[in-house]
Amino acid sequence: MRRSLEGAFREFAEARAGQLFRSACLLTSGDTHLAEDLVQETLGRMYVVWGRRTTRLSNPAAYAQTVLIRSFLAHQRRRSAGERPSDELPEATAAGPGDATLRLTLLDALRQLPPKDRAVVVLRYWEDRSIEETADVLHLSSAAVRTRSTRALARLREQLGGSISEFAAH
Template sequence: MRQSKEGAFREFAEARMGHLFRSACLLTGGDTHLAEDLVQETLGRMYVIWGRTSRLGNPAAYAQTVLVRCYLGHRRRRSAGERPSGELPDRPGESAGDASLRMTLLDALRELPPKDRAVIVLRYWEDRSVSETADALHVSSAAVRTRSTRALARLREQLGGSIGELAVR
């Protein structure tokens, strides 16, 4: 039975791959590499649900829907706007940060309890909202706000004036 499902999926994938790729190329504005990635992700998602496709009625149309959802999901990701650069800078710019500042901040973060460190990283490094952080840590929003306030106070206490000296140059 498993062989027949895999065979049926293989036939579907081979028949639809070209159409999905052309649609993905149109969605991506001609970016063939991204289009290939989207088709691969679409077919991967279709494979996972392939046993239930008999209830879908039209797997080809559903595959198109999955493709569009994959594309939209990709556009929402923060990394979607990254573009390769033809030129690399000769030396790090001002925004690259100072190694001593980074080391000082990492040392101060290491001193925090693990849950406080997690809140700080999720909220301020990954730029998540209070509710997203609460969901990720399986705690209430109030707990995230309390931990965030306390952790930031501890960091200010640990770093004191040294952070200003390191940051200003």
């Protein structure tokens, strides 16, 4: 029984680690080291509850995303969360294929958002979650999610201005 649970968890972790890492990179504005830490923390917490037959694990992928978001927000509340060893983002090769300039511009714009607003943007527009699902994950009301989403998108538009269309045209 124990081996089958561990095997099932291993399969789950291998299948979801990439998606969790991509979401964590967006949340951390490209800080791949912190993103890796958040994914490991998420998978560690998932392992602890994996064997339990709870309703939370009826959809383990959604639960893992919730754990990731909450881990990120907890990290942001810590006093040392604002410390950064460098202003430079990792090389574009770490980000993977695609337009590096556009990625860096978007990550920089996301970095300027407060952590909860960034979490709302990632959940709503990257993870394609509904307002209600986002509210549940962040322990907010639906109205608060709508308000944060509207404000965050307005800030992103203000920061990016017309420059985003310049990058997207390439």
